[in-house]
Amino acid sequence: MQFGQWSINLSAVFLRTELSYAFVNLKPFVSGHVLVSPIRPVQRVAEMSAAELADLWLAARRVGAVVKAKHEAAAVQYAIQDGQDAGQTV
Secondary structure, three states, rough: OEEOOOEEEEEEEEEEOOOOOEEEEEOOOOOOEEEEEEOOOOOOOOOOOOOHHHHHHHHHHHHHHHHHHHHHOOOOOOOOOOOOOHHHOO
């Protein structure tokens, strides 16, 4: 799987749907920091189809529930960095 210029080892992938996948962040900011990405490589959110967007957010919701329960967290933060000026580095 490809995430920007990085190849993602399949052992890091813990959820795969028809159009999205979730994987462990190699450089997490906090405990439980994971990434959810479309399978089809895109540069920006605007390039994603409606089906890809829906699938990604449904996957993110599933992942968020698991992370919240595993870490006994009170809340979950979802973030998108869509472009370099938004902090995107990949």
